[in-house]
Amino acid sequence: MPISTIITTSFDDQKPGTSGLRKKVTHFQQTHYLENFVQSIFDSIGDFQGKTLVLGGDGRYYNEDAIQIILRMASANGFAKVLVGQNGILSTPAASVIIRKKQAFGGIILSASHNPGGPDEDFGIKYNTDNGGPAPEKITDAIYAKTKEISEYRTLDTDSGTEIDLSQLATHELNGMTVEVIDSVSDYAQLMNELFDFDAIRGMISDGFTLCFDAMHAVTGPYAVEILENQLGAAKGSIINGIPKEDFGGEHPDPNLVHAHHLAELMFSPQSPDFGAASDGDGDRNMIVGNNIFVTPSDSLAILTANADHVPSYKGKIKGVARSMPTSQASDQVAKKLGLDSYETPTGWKFFGNLMDADKVTLCGEESFGTGSSHIREKDGLWAVLFWLNILAARKESVADIVQKHWLEFGRNYYSRHDYEAIDTNAANQLMTGLREKVKTLADTQIGSLTVSYSDDFSYTDPVDKSISEHQGIRIGFTNGSRVVYRLSGTGTSGATLRIYYESYETNPDKMNQDTQQALKDLIKLSVDISELKSLTGRTEATVIT
Numbered sequence: 001m002p003i004s005t006i007i008t009t010s011f012d013d014q015k016p017g018t019s020g021l022r023k024k025v026t027h028f029q030q031t032h033y034l035e036n037f038v039q040s041i042f043d044s045i046g047d048f049q050g051k052t053l054v055l056g057g058d059g060r061y062y063n064e065d066a067i068q069i070i071l072r073m074a075s076a077n078g079f080a081k082v083l084v085g086q087n088g089i090l091s092t093p094a095a096s097v098i099i100r101k102k103q104a105f106g107g108i109i110l111s112a113s114h115n116p117g118g119p120d121e122d123f124g125i126k127y128n129t130d131n132g133g134p135a136p137e138k139i140t141d142a143i144y145a146k147t148k149e150i151s152e153y154r155t156l157d158t159d160s161g162t163e164i165d166l167s168q169l170a171t172h173e174l175n176g177m178t179v180e181v182i183d184s185v186s187d188y189a190q191l192m193n194e195l196f197d198f199d200a201i202r203g204m205i206s207d208g209f210t211l212c213f214d215a216m217h218a219v220t221g222p223y224a225v226e227i228l229e230n231q232l233g234a235a236k237g238s239i240i241n242g243i244p245k246e247d248f249g250g251e252h253p254d255p256n257l258v259h260a261h262h263l264a265e266l267m268f269s270p271q272s273p274d275f276g277a278a279s280d281g282d283g284d285r286n287m288i289v290g291n292n293i294f295v296t297p298s299d300s301l302a303i304l305t306a307n308a309d310h311v312p313s314y315k316g317k318i319k320g321v322a323r324s325m326p327t328s329q330a331s332d333q334v335a336k337k338l339g340l341d342s343y344e345t346p347t348g349w350k351f352f353g354n355l356m357d358a359d360k361v362t363l364c365g366e367e368s369f370g371t372g373s374s375h376i377r378e379k380d381g382l383w384a385v386l387f388w389l390n391i392l393a394a395r396k397e398s399v400a401d402i403v404q405k406h407w408l409e410f411g412r413n414y415y416s417r418h419d420y421e422a423i424d425t426n427a428a429n430q431l432m433t434g435l436r437e438k439v440k441t442l443a444d445t446q447i448g449s450l451t452v453s454y455s456d457d458f459s460y461t462d463p464v465d466k467s468i469s470e471h472q473g474i475r476i477g478f479t480n481g482s483r484v485v486y487r488l489s490g491t492g493t494s495g496a497t498l499r500i501y502y503e504s505y506e507t508n509p510d511k512m513n514q515d516t517q518q519a520l521k522d523l524i525k526l527s528v529d530i531s532e533l534k535s536l537t538g539r540t541e542a543t544v545i546t
Ligand code: VG1
Pocket: 018, 019, 112, 113, 114, 280, 284, 285, 324, 347, 348, 349, 366, 367, 368, 370, 488, 489, 490, 491, 492, 499
């Protein structure tokens, strides 16, 4: 079958964000749009002739159509083999596992993560390199530059007869390229078996420990059913919303108390199981909830670090711990006490990848419900759930007891994020520009009862490759350890999303069980005033508070 070179025109709006390119489905469906982006990836990643590509997505609307298009283009561009998940399904962490295990050249993951799915909602695409992690900035910049000048792409001459049946595990030939439809779950499940003490978890469950995992109609359903129910013996029905749907049941597959509200209500009710968890669209995020207690992702990272010795494969092996800048400093407290190196990186997983490749950190996490380790190069939702279950099985205490004891030992970092979604882009930029000026002179000034100790626009120099990432968020730190951070989202698809992050540090046991918003109320007020949020954006309330 001949290969065609299709003449196309470039689009100039394809700047990939924090984790790939995210747009409305209808945007991706424009003639040649997806093809242009895919060809731009292929033109930017080096010589892959004769190599293997991993391909799969979170099952959202347009997943299978996009896979068929990418298979034809991969063949025409010279890949020898593509490993594609059955029914087009691969969670982000599973794709990372498979890229590493099969020593693939890289992988394309189709997902807009926690963003809603469906014909009028979001789609996304990201490229991961051979370490299994998101492409570094030099590749994503090259892809973007390419999309601005692309004039042709390569695909198979005809679409007819080139559709690959993704529903059965089988090997196909597509114009000289091998397409292997692989089990989406087994390699991932096997790695989890190697990392965690499945016998101990199985024992705890057979002794009556109960759990509920909300897959939010997204990609982790099949993974959670296989691992938690089939292999670890959790009762049938412990996984809710476990069948991936193209539109995620019309909901946001975003694991937080707002969007995973069914789980939240259950965990704060008399019928609560011992443990609750949820994951997002592509399976890389996690929310951990106990009976009557929500564990903030920042605390979760700190608790996993402090308890790593309870997990055989991590015992004595924690090299260091990294958190993204807006993530609370709870993990820093643990690192300090345990004598571990700790790192503060910009938002987005790719920065952790460099530290892990250089063997500087083992555990890392973000406030946005992302936790992970050097077992792969992406955050990993079910991995975090299994880490928690392993700790619970070893300590034989409740989630609430573990959290309370942690605070008593290390102090409590009250933490919250307020998101202002879909605000006018100009207003958002104006607000950030204004803040960037103001923070230059805030140090040592008094605001209300607080004294500013530092204020800046976060800039990061990668300790491994020395690359510099600037403008990663405005930070205002106070002498009592509290902080306010402002940044604009890189993953939203309409207008701008402003995120304001709040943190305060409490070591007095009598003050450790306040309501979070109450504990942070002074910071919240001053952050709104300093940024002139109300007058610039017209907003008086955050859209989502987590
Ligand atoms: C958000 C989160 C960030 C995360 C990113 C990708 O980015 O804040 O921590 O790395 O999503 O996560 P932003 O730029 O919108 O704040 V995922 O699970 O959506 O791939």
